Structures are given as structure tokens and as C-alpha cells.
Amino acid sequence: MGQERTYKRRPIGVFDSGVGGLTVVRALRAVLPGEDIIYLGDTARVPYGSKSPRTVERYSLTCQQFLLDRGVKLVLIACNTVSATALPALSAASPVPVIGAVEPGASRALAATHNDHIGVIGTLATVRSTAYVKAIGAHNPRGRVTAVACPLLVPLAEEGWTDDDIARLIARRYLASLFDADPQIDTLVLGCTHYPLLREVITHVAQELAHHPVSVVDSATAMAEAAGEALGSGANRRSEAGRLDCFATDTSRLDELAPRFLGEPLTGFELVDL
Amino acid sequence: MGQERTYKRRPIGVFDSGVGGLTVVRALRAVLPGEDIIYLGDTARVPYGSKSPRTVERYSLTCQQFLLDRGVKLVLIACNTVSATALPALSAASPVPVIGAVEPGASRALAATHNDHIGVIGTLATVRSTAYVKAIGAHNPRGRVTAVACPLLVPLAEEGWTDDDIARLIARRYLASLFDADPQIDTLVLGCTHYPLLREVITHVAQELAHHPVSVVDSATAMAEAAGEALGSGANRRSEAGRLDCFATDTSRLDELAPRFLGEPLTGFELVDL
Numbered sequence: 001m002g003q004e005r006t007y008k009r010r011p012i013g014v015f016d017s018g019v020g021g022l023t024v025v026r027a028l029r030a031v032l033p034g035e036d037i038i039y040l041g042d043t044a045r046v047p048y049g050s051k052s053p054r055t056v057e058r059y060s061l062t063c064q065q066f067l068l069d070r071g072v073k074l075v076l077i078a079c080n081t082v083s084a085t086a087l088p089a090l091s092a093a094s095p096v097p098v099i100g101a102v103e104p105g106a107s108r109a110l111a112a113t114h115n116d117h118i119g120v121i122g123t124l125a126t127v128r129s130t131a132y133v134k135a136i137g138a139h140n141p142r143g144r145v146t147a148v149a150c151p152l153l154v155p156l157a158e159e160g161w162t163d164d165d166i167a168r169l170i171a172r173r174y175l176a177s178l179f180d181a182d183p184q185i186d187t188l189v190l191g192c193t194h195y196p197l198l199r200e201v202i203t204h205v206a207q208e209l210a211h212h213p214v215s216v217v218d219s220a221t222a223m224a225e226a227a228g229e230a231l232g233s234g235a236n237r238r239s240e241a242g243r244l245d246c247f248a249t250d251t252s253r254l255d256e257l258a259p260r261f262l263g264e265p266l267t268g269f270e271l272v273d274l
Numbered sequence: 275m276g277q278e279r280t281y282k283r284r285p286i287g288v289f290d291s292g293v294g295g296l297t298v299v300r301a302l303r304a305v306l307p308g309e310d311i312i313y314l315g316d317t318a319r320v321p322y323g324s325k326s327p328r329t330v331e332r333y334s335l336t337c338q339q340f341l342l343d344r345g346v347k348l349v350l351i352a353c354n355t356v357s358a359t360a361l362p363a364l365s366a367a368s369p370v371p372v373i374g375a376v377e378p379g380a381s382r383a384l385a386a387t388h389n390d391h392i393g394v395i396g397t398l399a400t401v402r403s404t405a406y407v408k409a410i411g412a413h414n415p416r417g418r419v420t421a422v423a424c425p426l427l428v429p430l431a432e433e434g435w436t437d438d439d440i441a442r443l444i445a446r447r448y449l450a451s452l453f454d455a456d457p458q459i460d461t462l463v464l465g466c467t468h469y470p471l472l473r474e475v476i477t478h479v480a481q482e483l484a485h486h487p488v489s490v491v492d493s494a495t496a497m498a499e500a501a502g503e504a505l506g507s508g509a510n511r512r513s514e515a516g517r518l519d520c521f522a523t524d525t526s527r528l529d530e531l532a533p534r535f536l537g538e539p540l541t542g543f544e545l546v547d548l
Contacts, residue, residue, distance in 0.1 A: 043324075044324070044326070045324075046324055047321075047324075050317075050318070050319075050320055050321075050524075052318070124527070128526075151429040151432065151433060152426060152429045152430065152433065154429075155425040155426045155428075155429060156426065158425065159425060159426065161447070165443060166440065166443050166444055166447065169439060169440045169443065170440060173435070173440065250324075252402075253398070
């Protein structure tokens with residue numbers, strides 16, 4: 001009983017190559033508000049997408065160890081590149097459960113689709129990895145996945161230009177190529193931690209282009225829900241709000257960017273050298 | 275005489291963290307068509323802008339040595355981040371002249387301006403480095419430099435969306451903040467190797483916003499002209515076209531991107547491990 005209570009009180013660890021993973025923290029705080037969270041952004045070495053798999057694995061093992069050293073009861077990999085590349089190595093190295101960014105979104109997409117036609121948008125690295133195609137195919141071999149890389153969406157989200165004519169035109173250009181490739185898509189996965197900031201414009205444009213209802217699955221929310229399921233009775237469901245401690249390997253521009261992704265003010269990042 | 279001819283025949287070396295430096299090659303081939311050129315893109319480790327100065331220096335010394343080992347008579351650093359960070363170290367380590375990306379554009383801007391009001395657009399890393407402010411200030415302490423970071427322009431150029439409504443709206447948003455900060459700007463420096471692809475739309479929007487003529491200085495062309503000046507009588511002014519040999523540390527996506535930046539078809543990149 002005492003041990004169980006101690007377990008419940010341990011924090012959840014979240015790491016990302018950068019600041020985008022704060023959308024996962026935001027979703028976690030909505031789904032599991034009582035949990036303490038430790039966030040680590042490897043902002044000095046962002047982006048991971050252009051690095052070799054060996055380097056991505058090495059960096060992400062260091063990130064995960066930083067969280068494990070702080071006693072986390074669960075690790076969330078809020079980075080599609082790491083999830084697609086290093087999840088087996090990270091799971092093998094962790095005594096606590098590890099949740100990647102791809103599997104939860106893929107599962108939710110399969111639960112949402114009525115016709116097995118699923119669209120995925122993400123970074124070039126994520127689309128190239130075919131991680132979503134594999135994850136969806138593993139559950140449902142009939143699932144038809146069409147993926148489009150959207151390189152402009154990350155800087156768009158970082159600039160905070162999320163609800164204007166530029167955002168609409170860019171979303172329309174990318175989603176048009178998605179629905180051209182498969183007009184029957186009824187479920188769209190936002191396969192990048194930055195995209196929840198653009199959820200509204202993406203949803204709106206997708207409905208316009210599809211001429212039928214489109215479910216939008218946000219991988220950040222899917223990860224938070226998967227965390228709740230993984231913890232089960234080990235989730236801290238106390239009424240007071242959990243604390244959030246943020247760490248980063250480089251703090252430049254964080255004051256501007258972090259609140260945008262977290263959706264609330266931030267007390268600050270502690271600089272760490274990994 | 276024999277030695278001079280040998281010197282003339284040696285190639286010019288150009289390196290960049292990625293593929294954008296091919297705009298400098300393109301300008302070189304226009305200004306000095308007879309020169310042989312060796313290009314190296316460190317595409318495996320791009321972008322340098324988010325790396326520490328020590329790492330940037332270390333990587334760029336390796337790139338330069340690769341070119342020196344191939345007997346180049348001149349080195350062009352087609353990367354603003356490297357130029358702003360590592361030019362002294364690169365010059366000290368090179369037996370041949372080294373031309374950075376900042377100084378030539380700064381000189382041309384000072385020659386073009388009539389009122390000493392100069393605007394600079396570049397990446398976040400370039401603007402943060404204040405390299406153009408320092409270079410222009412060193413020549414003319416009365417020069418007033420206003421710099422704006424334009425993070426969306428690099429992915430825009432890479433997507434090839436260079437002449438449409440999206441390009442115009444994004445250029446207008448960034449340049450509006452530049453001319454709001456200093457409405458008297460009469461000279462605009464394109465301080466990033468990617469931007470020559472957007473030269474037309476940027477020039478058009480700048481004229482619209484300024485309500486007076488604006489000279490646009492493209493740092494790639496400025497570098498090519500500086501190369502001609504540095505070589506003097508050592509330039510190879512033969513009538514036949516020089517050869518171009520391209521090397522890269524990662525070749526993914528190069529077939530798509532390289533011709534866009536070079537402005538001509540490409541026989542291919544040789545993969546090298548630095």
C-alpha cells in the first residue's frame with residue numbers, strides 16, 4: 001500500500017529533441033492533471049531528423065537516462081524521429097514503461113476510421129521513416145495510409161502564425177496533395193508534436209477539401225491517453241495540480257516558444273548539459 | 275609562367291552546411307564561367323545554425339581541409355553561420371584566400387545605399403550573430419542596419435514555392451516588419467544562401483512596401499564578384515566552361531533540391547564521409 005502510494009507520486013518523464021514536445025505535456029496536464037511531470041528538450045542538438053539512426057539512438061538514450069535518474073514512473077517520447085528510430089533500444093534500457101509518439105496516434109486513427117483510409121502529415125523525416133504506415137499496417141493490414149511531408153508547418157507553428165491567410169494557404173496546399181492522392185481519407189493523423197498548434201486550421205481545411213467528415217487525431221492527445229491507460233491504478237488522480245519541471249540543453253528562444261506550445265505561462269527552463 | 279598557368283587551372287572550392295550554397299556556385303559560374311569548381315555540402319550535419327560555435331568551427335575546418343586536399347586556389351564559405359563563427363579560424367588554417375558569406379554582401383550594400391539605411395534578412399542564427407551589423411559598422415559607423423529573421427523562407431525555397439501567393443504573403447509579412455522598423459531602408463541584403471531563389475518576389479514586395487527604389491544585394495552574387503577580385507589575374511578566363519564536382523556527406527533529397535539551387539541539371543553528388 002505504502003509502495004503503491006509512492007509509485008503513484010512519482011513523476012512522468014517526457015522528452016523531445018526540442019520544444020514541440022510541450023504539446024504532449026499540455027495534453028498530459030489535461031488528461032492527468034494530478035501528475036507531476038519532468039520535461040527535457042534537447043534543444044542544443046535539435047533537430048534529430050537530419051541525424052543518423054545511431055546518433056539519434058545515442059542522444060535519446062542520454063535523454064531517457066536523465067529522466068530515469070529523476071525517478072520517473074513512465075517515459076513519453078514526444079519526438080516522432082526518436083520513436084521511429086530508437087523505441088526498441090529505449091524500451092530495452094528502461095525499467096519503466098516507454099510510450100512512443102507513433103503507436104498511440106496509429107491506434108486512435110484505426111479506432112476513428114470507418115473506411116480504413118487514413119492520412120498522415122508529418123516532417124520529412126517522419127514520412128520517410130514510414131513509421132505510421134508500419135504501425136497501422138501491423139494492426140490492420142487493410143489500412144490504407146497516405147502520408148505527406150509538410151516542411152513549412154514547423155516554422156509556421158514556431159512563428160505563431162497559426163490562424164491567418166498564410167496558415168490557411170499552406171495547409172490547403174499540403175492537404176490538397178493528400179486528398180488528391182486518396183480522396184476517401186476519413187481520418188487524419190497530426191504526426192508531429194508541433195502540429196496541435198495548427199489543429200484548427202488543418203481541421204477546417206481538411207473538411208473543406210474532403211467534402212465529408214474527417215476525424216483529426218492529434219498524436220499528443222493520443223499519447224496522453226495512452227499514458228493514462230499504461231498507468232491504470234498507478235495514475236495520480238489527486239485533486240491538486242501536479243508540478244511541471246522543465247529542462248533544456250540550450251535555452252535560447254525558449255521564453256518565446258515554450259508558452260506557445262505549452263498553452264500556459266512557464267516558470268522557466270533549467271539548463272542542463274547532457 | 276608555367277607556375278602561374280598551373281595556379282590559374284586550379285579549382286575554386288565552395289562549401290556549405292547544406293545544399294543552399296549551390297546558389298553561390300550558380301553565381302560563380304555566371305561571373306567566372308571558365309573556373310573549375312569543387313562543391314562540398316555537409317548535408318549529414320546540416321543545419322549548423324543550432325550548433326555551438328566550437329562544433330561549427332570543428333566541422334567547417336574539416337570541410338575546408340577536404341577542399342584544400344583537392345588543391346583549390348580559393349575557398350568560399352557559402353554559409354552565413356560558418357562565416358559569422360569560424361572565418362578567423364578557417365583563414366588561419368588555409369594557405370589560400372578564404373572568402374566568407376557576410377563581408378562581400380556588406381561591402382556591396384554599402385556601395386549601393388544612398389542614405390546608409392540597410393536592411394538585412396537571414397536565418398535566426400545569422401540575425402542573432404549580428405554579423406552584418408558588425409561588418410557594415412566596421413566600414414561605415416553611420417550605417418544603420420535593421421535585420422529581421424525569416425525562418426519560413428528556407429523551407430519555402432526548398433519546397434520550390436518561390437513565385438505564388440504563399441511566397442508573396444510570407445515575404446510581405448517579414449518585409450513589413452523590416453520597413454516598419456526603418457521606413458528609409460534603400461538597400462536590402464539577402465543574407466542567406468537560400469534566398470536568391472526568392473529574389474524576384476522579395477524585390478517586388480520590397481518595392482511595394484518602401485514606396486521608393488530598393489537595391490537588392492544578393493550575398494551569393496557578391497561572393498562570386500569578390501572571388502573574381504581576389505583571384506585577379508589568377509582567374510581562369512578561358513572560353514570553355516569549367517567543370518563542377520559536387521560532394522555531400524548525405525545524399526538524400528539532393529536529386530530534388532540541388533538543381534533548384536544550382537539552376538541547371540546536375541550530374542550528381544559523390545558521397546563522402548568526413
